[in-house]
Every structure is written in C-alpha cells, then in structure tokens.
Amino acid sequence: MITILVVDDEVDLEPLLRGRFRRQIQQQIYTFLFARNGRQGLALIREQPAIDLILLDIQMPEMDGLALLNELAALNVLIGTVMVSAYGDMNNIRTAMNRGAFDFVTKPIDFTDLSLTIEKTARYVQQLRESQQLKIISDLKSRFFDNITHEFRTPLTLILSPIEQILQRPPEPQELRKSLLMVERNAQQLLRLINQLLDLAKLESGHLTLSTRAGDLTGFVGQIVQSFKPLADSRQLTLDFQSDLIGFHVFDSEKLEQIVYNLVMNALKFTASGQIRVRLTQETTIQLVVLDTGIGIAPEKLPYIFNRFYQILPPQTDQRQSLATEALPGFTNSGTGIGLALVKELTELMGGTVSVASMVQSSVSEESGTQFTINLPFQAVDLDADSASSLVEWGHPTVNPSFESGLVEPIPPSDIEKALVLVVEDNHELRDFIAKELSTVYRVITADNGEAGWELAKAELPDMVLTDVMMPGIDGYELTHRLKNDLSTDHIAVIILSAKSAHPSRIEGLKQGADDYISKPFHVDELHLRLHNLLTRQQTLRAHYQQLLTQPGDRSPTEAIPDKFLQKLQTLLEKHLDDSQFGVNELAYEVGMSRRTLARKLMAITNLSINDFMRQFWLMRAAQFLQEGHNVSETAYLIGYESPTHFAVVFKEFFQKTPSEFMKS
Known part of the structure; x- marks a missing residue:
C-alpha cells in the first residue's frame, strides 16, 4: 500500500481526491492523509514514518510548501514530493525542484496527469528505498566480515605466535619440527584465505580503496617471487624473474602483492615439471606476465576462470595434476575459486586489465601451459633510492609459503630502565600470551577492555600502551584518542595491535595519535623490536629535555x-x-x-x-x-x-x- 500525504489548504480537494481514487483506496493500493498547512503536514510526517509520497501545495498559511520542503530534507529523504500549484507559481516550482522535489502538477489539476505522476513517483520512491536497503545490507555484510575477520585473526595469532616461538628455540626433534612447520604453513594459508574473502566483500560493497605509494616496482615484485624459490626448488621447478623496468613507480603494494602471490601460487599448483617465468616489461602500460608449463586450461573453461568461486575440476586420472597438488599441502585439487577472481577485480580496481592464454597437451609431443598477462597503468616518478624504499611497504610476512622463523631474541632493556607496559586486550588467552612474552623484558600490567585500560593508564602512567581495536565499550581508537588528548597521559607511547589490517583502519588509528600499528597475526620478535625502538626514542627525548633543563x-x-x-x-x-x-x-x-x-x-x-x-x-x-x-x-x-x-x-x-x-x- 502506498501512503500519500496531501498538504493543501483547499478544503474541496479531499473529497475530490477520495472520489477520484476510490477504487485504489478500496483495493488498498493507496491510502490518503490530509493536512491543511505546512505545520500540520510536518506533524503528520513525524508521526507517520511510512509516508511514501507528498502532494504539496506551495501557497499556504502558517507554513508554505517551500518551508516544509526544507524541513523534509532533515526528516526523511526517502519521500517523493510532488509540488501542486498554479501556473503563476512556476518560479516557485523551479525553486522546489532545486530543493529536491521529484515532480510537479499544476492547478486546475488534470487527474489523468496526476494519476500517472503518482504512479511514476511511487516507483521512484520504491527504487530509492530498495537502493537504500541494499546499501544497508551491504554495510551490514561489510561489518560482518570485519567482525568475523577479527574473530578469526585472534585465534590465528594464538596459533602462529606460539609456533613461531617454539621454532625459534634450539632444534627440536625433526618430526616435531616438520609437524610444526606444517601447522604454521596451513595457518598462514588460512589467514590468506580470510584476507581474500574480506577483500572480495569490500570490493562488492565498494569499500575497498586504493592506497598508492612510490617505490621500486622491480624490487618489490622480485622479492615476492623470490619468496617462492624454496618451494619451487623442492619440486624441481625453475622459477625465473626478469624485469626491464628502471626507476620508481607509484602503486598499491598490498593489492599488487595479492595479484602476484595468487598468480605465482596458481602456477606452482598446476605445474608438475618445467618452469615458471615472471616478467615485468614496459609497454604502453606496465605489463606483468606469469607463464608456466603446467597442465593448461581447456578452451571451454577459459571464459569462466575469473568468476568468483568457479573451480576447474581436472580428471582424477590426470597424473600430472595429481603430482602438482601433492607437493602443496593445504591446497585441494579444485582450489577455492577466490584467487583468480580477486586478481581480476583488484587489477580492474587499479585501472588495469587481465588476460589469459592457455594450451592443453593433447599428445605426448605437444607442450602445455598457461600465460596470465596483467596490464597496469602505474606512473613512473623521479625519486632517489633512499626515499623510495622508505615509502613502499615491502613484502608482507605471510607472503612466504614456506616461512621459517629466524632465531631472534628479545632485545634486553640495556640502559633503558625496566619499562612498564599496559596490555589492553579483551581476549584473555591472547592477553595472557602477550603479557607472558613481554614480561621477560618489561613490567607488564593488563586490562580486559578499553574503559579499564583508560583508568589503569591514568592511575599507573605506563611507558607504553599496547591496545586492541575491537573491544566492548571504549574501543582502541577511542582509548588512543583519550590517551593522546589528556595532559596527564599524552606522553605515553601507544601501539595498536589489531585484526583490522586494512589501510583505512591503520590510517584511523594513526589519526587518533597511535605511535605504531601492528596487524594480527604478528611476529613476537617484531613486536619486541617495535617496543624497544619506541622506548629508545622516549629515552633519547627524555635525555635531551634533561640536558636542556639542567x-x-x-x-x-x-x-x-x-x-x-x-x-x-x-x-x-x-x-x-x-x-x-x-x-x-x-x-x-x-x-x-x-x-x-x-x-x-x-x-x-x-x-x-x-x-x-x-x-x-x-x-x-x-x-x-x-x-x-x-x-x-x-x-x-x-x-x-x-x-x-x-x-x-x-x-x-x-x-x-x-x-x-x-x-x-
């Protein structure tokens, strides 16, 4: 049912409209409400949020139609307004249209025209509300993925960080070490799949944005490819990287890393013997080519490989496919159907294009393989090497599929007096784990939510606060804001440690005053280094002020x-x-x-x-x-x-x- 509010001071209009639309009223297609002036109409709009359409006269006592239209923008933007006025009011009608009115009819009213205008306006309002509803659903979905990612990242942190610590200790029995490496490798793969799902959700909702910086494109891509070298060697595959690019370029390192990772991993997955070649060349755009000598993709399947969740199911008797997947623990024969879809959508987000050519072996003498070609419009810039390398974020710690942690001991406090660190984290297992790891070097106090952390920070004035973002009550952003905007606590260094790893989340944390931002899962040795560096900086500044004042x-x-x-x-x-x-x-x-x-x-x-x-x-x-x-x-x-x-x-x-x-x- 469409609810129509008629705001007009002519008393004869009500029976006229009820008679003209009697059939629609009886069939409950339309229902009419009437007000004699703008103030009465405003009151009805506040009382009846389900109003779909307003027939609004311009010339009325107390509050005219234009004044009501101004108020309407703040009350409900999802109402279609049709202005009703005389021919002499055309200037007013133009003003009303500029203020958001959808259409107008003139007096004396042509009821055929009015009927068509009401139908057209009702369709517009329905489309507007459906669009709003889709946006709400999209936002809810995006928020859900944000929250579920946070819930996944915390247990993954509790899996990866302890394993990393165990692997850093003196050599364990070979079988135990092999098992731990398998657990670590699969946890890293699970983390990557979670990140890919989150990126797909953000792409769908339009929330994924570009974050470009300048850097050495050849060095960046080369480092990612090099991280696959141990895996390629173990499978007796040749992995080769070549680039004819010189100078520096502006690009989004996180999204480019996802593209390169997925293409190289895909090539490794479906290549049993031969080679994988990665090339960067300068054509009219930057061209990234990943070529393998794998099993190839059948012509009839090529149009669908970039579709989300599309999976190529090879014949179970294909010996080459079986060999290819056996060497990659954590991967199934069919995959997830996420990687290549993400490659295409991230490429298009950056203004590029992706294409694929493939050949399937039909006889022993024929060769097979697949070539992916990515064209990206990255702009060259003039920078010196030092400034460029500091602007780009080099390969993410999770990029290496066969990552083994090096032995890195926590740095002792040396001349820094044993500092006090406050850990604010609502997950008690992660909070206890962080506190235990840091207590070997620092004095540690903990809080299980932002409010308790704020009170503890004011009471104890720690040297450092390590806080999560997503917590009940006061979140990490608000806690950081309070710490950095209160005279008694603004000197305290703050590190945000969060599952919200996307660029906008990091920017929000830094805007609130955080001194550093670390994504979950994290490496404990990296956490120790960042804490040490911040505390060293504080000590240096303290010594400077002491000398200045004394x-x-x-x-x-x-x-x-x-x-x-x-x-x-x-x-x-x-x-x-x-x-x-x-x-x-x-x-x-x-x-x-x-x-x-x-x-x-x-x-x-x-x-x-x-x-x-x-x-x-x-x-x-x-x-x-x-x-x-x-x-x-x-x-x-x-x-x-x-x-x-x-x-x-x-x-x-x-x-x-x-x-x-x-x-x-």
Whole structure:
C-alpha cells in the first residue's frame, strides 16, 4: 500500500481526491492523509514514518510548501514530493525542484496527469528505498566480515605466535619440527584465505580503496617471487624473474602483492615439471606476465576462470595434476575459486586489465601451459633510492609459503630502565600470551577492555600502551584518542595491535595519535623490536629535555620547549616566580594533577623530580636577572628566596660559581 500525504489548504480537494481514487483506496493500493498547512503536514510526517509520497501545495498559511520542503530534507529523504500549484507559481516550482522535489502538477489539476505522476513517483520512491536497503545490507555484510575477520585473526595469532616461538628455540626433534612447520604453513594459508574473502566483500560493497605509494616496482615484485624459490626448488621447478623496468613507480603494494602471490601460487599448483617465468616489461602500460608449463586450461573453461568461486575440476586420472597438488599441502585439487577472481577485480580496481592464454597437451609431443598477462597503468616518478624504499611497504610476512622463523631474541632493556607496559586486550588467552612474552623484558600490567585500560593508564602512567581495536565499550581508537588528548597521559607511547589490517583502519588509528600499528597475526620478535625502538626514542627525548633543563648555558629558561606540558609548567612557575610559598603541592594543584601523577609524568618526560625541575627553572631565571644587572639580594627575592645567603649557596651548587662571580664573568 502506498501512503500519500496531501498538504493543501483547499478544503474541496479531499473529497475530490477520495472520489477520484476510490477504487485504489478500496483495493488498498493507496491510502490518503490530509493536512491543511505546512505545520500540520510536518506533524503528520513525524508521526507517520511510512509516508511514501507528498502532494504539496506551495501557497499556504502558517507554513508554505517551500518551508516544509526544507524541513523534509532533515526528516526523511526517502519521500517523493510532488509540488501542486498554479501556473503563476512556476518560479516557485523551479525553486522546489532545486530543493529536491521529484515532480510537479499544476492547478486546475488534470487527474489523468496526476494519476500517472503518482504512479511514476511511487516507483521512484520504491527504487530509492530498495537502493537504500541494499546499501544497508551491504554495510551490514561489510561489518560482518570485519567482525568475523577479527574473530578469526585472534585465534590465528594464538596459533602462529606460539609456533613461531617454539621454532625459534634450539632444534627440536625433526618430526616435531616438520609437524610444526606444517601447522604454521596451513595457518598462514588460512589467514590468506580470510584476507581474500574480506577483500572480495569490500570490493562488492565498494569499500575497498586504493592506497598508492612510490617505490621500486622491480624490487618489490622480485622479492615476492623470490619468496617462492624454496618451494619451487623442492619440486624441481625453475622459477625465473626478469624485469626491464628502471626507476620508481607509484602503486598499491598490498593489492599488487595479492595479484602476484595468487598468480605465482596458481602456477606452482598446476605445474608438475618445467618452469615458471615472471616478467615485468614496459609497454604502453606496465605489463606483468606469469607463464608456466603446467597442465593448461581447456578452451571451454577459459571464459569462466575469473568468476568468483568457479573451480576447474581436472580428471582424477590426470597424473600430472595429481603430482602438482601433492607437493602443496593445504591446497585441494579444485582450489577455492577466490584467487583468480580477486586478481581480476583488484587489477580492474587499479585501472588495469587481465588476460589469459592457455594450451592443453593433447599428445605426448605437444607442450602445455598457461600465460596470465596483467596490464597496469602505474606512473613512473623521479625519486632517489633512499626515499623510495622508505615509502613502499615491502613484502608482507605471510607472503612466504614456506616461512621459517629466524632465531631472534628479545632485545634486553640495556640502559633503558625496566619499562612498564599496559596490555589492553579483551581476549584473555591472547592477553595472557602477550603479557607472558613481554614480561621477560618489561613490567607488564593488563586490562580486559578499553574503559579499564583508560583508568589503569591514568592511575599507573605506563611507558607504553599496547591496545586492541575491537573491544566492548571504549574501543582502541577511542582509548588512543583519550590517551593522546589528556595532559596527564599524552606522553605515553601507544601501539595498536589489531585484526583490522586494512589501510583505512591503520590510517584511523594513526589519526587518533597511535605511535605504531601492528596487524594480527604478528611476529613476537617484531613486536619486541617495535617496543624497544619506541622506548629508545622516549629515552633519547627524555635525555635531551634533561640536558636542556639542567645544563647552565645562554638559553633563557622561558625559551620555548617543544612540549606543551613542560611549557605549561614553566608558565605556572613564571606566574608565581616571586612567591616563596609556591611549592610542589601548589604546582600540582595549578596543573590539575595529583602530586603523584605530576611526579611520575615529569620523571617520564625529563628524568627529573618536581623539586629539581622547579629549582633549576628558578636558578636559570636568577642567572637571567643577574645578567640584566640586578644585585644578588634583588635576584633572590625575585625568584622567591627569602634568604639571599641560602640562594647564594644553592646557586653555587648549580653553576659552580657564586652569584657575584657569575656577574663578573
């Protein structure tokens, strides 16, 4: 049933419309509601969200049709509005159409025209709502895949990270090591399939976007191909990579990696003997060719190989196919039908094209094989090698199908005092695993949700917060935002550790102020390195501020320091410079912190106690006053010392000169 609201001040219009559309009303095709002015119409729209169509007069008392049309945009954009007015109102009708009205009819009303206009507008509204519903379903699907990926990545982290740690230890029995490598290889393959499904869902919903950077295209593709070399060697296949490209290009490394990985893995899967060649050439566009001497694809199947979930089922008696798949644990004879579909859609997303040519062996003397050709419109750029390599993200850790972890020990804290790390993670097994791994080097405290993590961070002021993103209540983004926008916690380094590995998720985390972003599953040795690097950076900055604040020199104590918190402390100390009663408690009160919080934050930033920080600020100001010509007694009183003698003793301890000697020098 289509609900039509008629907003018109002509009282005769209601019986006229009810009579004209009597049959449609009886058959429950239309139902009519009536309002005498814009205000009544607005009230009905708020009460009746199921209104499909409005017949809206322009000239009405209290609130006219144009004013109601303005309000409608904020209330419900899925209502079709037909303006009803006299011929003399054509300028108003034009205004109404510009504001979103769908159509108009003029008075006196031609009911045949009105009937057709209502039918046309109803179809438009139906299409609009179906489109909106599809978008809602698409968003729900995308959110579902996001959530399910998070749920998959957490247990995969708990599989891969412990296995990696076991493989890093002294050699285990060969059979155990072989089994662990098999588990690791299959877990990596499961992770890749999950990522591919997520990318397909994002492509379908239009949420997958490009993220291009400059880099060495030959080096990038070559590294991915090289990662397959051990697997090719084990199967006595020749894997060859050639490129005639020079210079640097702009490309999306994550999507190109997926394309190269799927094509090379596909070639390995269906090639029992011979060779696989990967070539990069510069034609009118960049051309990537992957050629194999495998079993080939039958001509009748070629048109369908890029369809999603299409699977080529070879004859069970095909000895070459059997040999090809036996050497690749974790793959079935038919595959998943995802890889090549993703290759095509990612290529087209980047503005490229993909084609395939294949030959199936029909006799012993004939050769077989398949060639995939990808044309990509990557633009060349002029960059030096150092800047280019820093812009592109080299091969993902999961790209190597036969990856074996190297022995990498956690870096000891050395001169860094044993730091305090807060781990915020809602999965208790993963939280316990991370805490156990980090506790060999750091002091570790944990929280099981963002709210608890926020309270713990304010209470304990850790050196580092390691947080998940998807958590009940406060998520990782909000926690990061709070930490980085609160004066008491903005110095704390934050690493986001999340299953949301897509580029927009990483950008969102970094926008909120995160110092680093690591995707799940992660390598424990990489986590240790990133923590160590951040803490080393903090220690270096702390030493710099300590030297800046404690070394006597020509610098004015009020000279700007690039830290808002220290600037605020110095401003407060300057404000109360001559107040002998202004001490630690007063400073803490003025800055809005407890004495304990202030002491811990100041120590974390400058390695100084509150007393040392205050005394050294006063003494640096004293040196400035003495240089300006004030005598010793005046200077003592100006910086809040009631005893010039005591001031002289403290001054000499700091500057290694008495105030008088300082003035002479």
